[in-house]
Amino acid sequence: MSDMQQLPLFSSLKSTLPESDLTRLNFSHDEVCPQVERVALEKRYSAILDETNKFNRKLVSYQGNKGEIVHGWIKYREGFSAQLVETLLNEFQITPGQRILDPFSGSSTTLLVAKSMGIDAAGIEIMSVCHLAWDAKSQFQKYDLKELRDVRSQLVESIPTQVLKNFPHLTITEGAFSPVVENDIMFYTQWVEALEGTPGTKTLLRLLLTSILEEVSYTRKDGQYLRWDHRSEKVRERNQIRTDQGKEPIKKVDFGSLQGVKEALLNAFDVVVSDIRKLQQLPFRSSHQQLIKGNALYVLPELEPDLFDGVITSPPYCNRYDYTRTYALELAYLGEGDDIFDLRQNLLSCTVENRSKLKMLEAHYTALGQLERFKTIQKSVQDNRVFQEVNDALAARWERGDMNNRGVLRMVKQYFTELTFIFAEIYRVCKPGAQVAFVNDNVRYGGEIIPVDLLTTDLAATLGFEPVKVYVLPQRKGNSSQQMGKFGREPLRKSITIWRKPHAPQLHP
Numbered sequence: 001m002s003d004m005q006q007l008p009l010f011s012s013l014k015s016t017l018p019e020s021d022l023t024r025l026n027f028s029h030d031e032v033c034p035q036v037e038r039v040a041l042e043k044r045y046s047a048i049l050d051e052t053n054k055f056n057r058k059l060v061s062y063q064g065n066k067g068e069i070v071h072g073w074i075k076y077r078e079g080f081s082a083q084l085v086e087t088l089l090n091e092f093q094i095t096p097g098q099r100i101l102d103p104f105s106g107s108s109t110t111l112l113v114a115k116s117m118g119i120d121a122a123g124i125e126i127m128s129v130c131h132l133a134w135d136a137k138s139q140f141q142k143y144d145l146k147e148l149r150d151v152r153s154q155l156v157e158s159i160p161t162q163v164l165k166n167f168p169h170l171t172i173t174e175g176a177f178s179p180v181v182e183n184d185i186m187f188y189t190q191w192v193e194a195l196e197g198t199p200g201t202k203t204l205l206r207l208l209l210t211s212i213l214e215e216v217s218y219t220r221k222d223g224q225y226l227r228w229d230h231r232s233e234k235v236r237e238r239n240q241i242r243t244d245q246g247k248e249p250i251k252k253v254d255f256g257s258l259q260g261v262k263e264a265l266l267n268a269f270d271v272v273v274s275d276i277r278k279l280q281q282l283p284f285r286s287s288h289q290q291l292i293k294g295n296a297l298y299v300l301p302e303l304e305p306d307l308f309d310g311v312i313t314s315p316p317y318c319n320r321y322d323y324t325r326t327y328a329l330e331l332a333y334l335g336e337g338d339d340i341f342d343l344r345q346n347l348l349s350c351t352v353e354n355r356s357k358l359k360m361l362e363a364h365y366t367a368l369g370q371l372e373r374f375k376t377i378q379k380s381v382q383d384n385r386v387f388q389e390v391n392d393a394l395a396a397r398w399e400r401g402d403m404n405n406r407g408v409l410r411m412v413k414q415y416f417t418e419l420t421f422i423f424a425e426i427y428r429v430c431k432p433g434a435q436v437a438f439v440n441d442n443v444r445y446g447g448e449i450i451p452v453d454l455l456t457t458d459l460a461a462t463l464g465f466e467p468v469k470v471y472v473l474p475q476r477k478g479n480s481s482q483q484m485g486k487f488g489r490e491p492l493r494k495s496i497t498i499w500r501k502p503h504a505p506q507l508h509p
């Protein structure tokens with residue numbers, strides 16, 4: 001695949017390729033770096049690019065889940081919508097009795113939709129907060145509404161008192177709550193522990209407490225970091241230092257009036273009980289879903305081959321977004337404080353702090369007696385010319401001073417390398433004929449556009465997948481303010497790539 005025809009020079013492609021909204025001809029701002037491979041890649045797959053209204057930005061994001069029964073029990077902004085999963089399951093003609101996979105399950109949208117449609121499913125997810133969400137959501141048929149009514153009455157009557165237990169803060173969450181709120185969170189934590197209730201109800205209450213942490217705090221999730229309200233001690237202290245140094249205070253951020261813990265808990269409780277009541281009236285075909293805790297890079301190679309009839313997933317994007325920072329409050333609360341560094345390192349490389357996992361992966365494949373397979377997969381990504389061009393371009397941009405963080409070079413290299421291992425294992429665990437959907441965003445660093453949708457499609461094709469479609473959302477993605485300021489605005493594609501494992505056996509790793 002990567003040995004495709006001798007490629008024409010960029011200048012000649014420029015005059016022969018039709019310019020369209022979908023395909024692009026310029027990947028390197030001011031044509032500073034070679035882009036011939038990326039241009040050829042666009043050309044190679046232009047026939048399967050399909051801009052469609054079937055999927056819009058709302059459906060591809062958590063927004064589409066707002067107000068949706070069960071899916072809204074915890075705000076997981078990185079999630080896609082239930083409707084997106086439903087549409088894809090229908091498109092793939094997956095029916096009850098069949099089994100699907102989501103190796104980056106997040107808030108388990110895929111698993112829950114599968115459950116609602118009587119389809120078997122397995123998910124893999126690394127973060128404890130997602131597992132708690134699954135444990136509580138997946139039990140919706142089993143909750144006893146009478147028990148929940150009793151618990152609500154007890155909750156209404158409860159009066160928080162001073163407790164000795166402290167919130168298990170991480171350095172980055174210190175000061176996230178007012179002293180009263182922090183005390184009340186710990187009061188209700190103990191209250192739930194002491195409650196005479198079924199384990200399921202306690203799990204549900206633990207999820208509710210976890211789900212309200214952000215709204216009762218001085219923080220809000222914002223991509224790579226948490227944003228802080230000006231009333232928090234952290235911002236006040238920082239401003240005091242700035243004032244002492246004769247500097248302007250940092251820009252004021254105000255989240256408005258913050259709810260108390262009991263009020264927020266009761267509100268969340270009412271939404272959940274109303275959902276449970278509605279869900280328990282619906283007929284559900286019995287089916288089986290399982291969420292596996294762990295790193296998909298290590299879990300997938302251990303699964304049996306030919307298990308799944310389809311895959312619907314969205315990996316972390318190659319955008320420096322750090323889940324361990326944005327979910328720091330929830331992870332700290334759930335006692336992941338000591339493990340946060342390991343967790344960050346185990347995420348699919350999507351931050352500048354991620355170190356290479358190749359040595360560990362090699363050891364893992366070796367232990368499974370699959371060292372040759374490891375080498376073949378690694379080689380398939382290293383040999384990819386688009387991958388090479390992107391890496392070279394970023395290195396050149398770094399040398400020119402067009403990038404402010406060298407870690408981006410490593411992140412991009414690792415991102416595509418790790419994804420290639422995921423694709424290879426997905427290929428193996430899928431049945432022939434199975435279709436695979438990956439939701440992802442294209443990105444730009446140092447003025448260099450990385451066509452994530454087509455590069456991943458190309459890597460998947462090298463492993464044996466048939467590229468079927470690249471659905472492009474009508475709305476493009478904006479750029480970071482830093483990229484815009486330096487290199488102008490370049491709307492980027494948000495896409496859903498669809499590949500198929502062919503029926504006829506292919507030579508693949």
Ligand SMILES: C[S@@+](CC[C@H](N)C(=O)[O-])C[C@H]1O[C@@H](n2cnc3c(N)ncnc32)[C@H](O)[C@@H]1O
Pocket residue numbers: 076078079080081103104105106107108109110124125126127130294295296297313314315316317323346347348
């Ligand atoms: C874009 S989110 C998926 C959201 C999901 N589609 C939903 O609707 O909630 C990507 C997820 O991958 C998880 N993740 C990242 N690296 C992982 C890894 N190596 N193994 C398993 N899960 C991982 C993250 O914790 C995150 O929940």
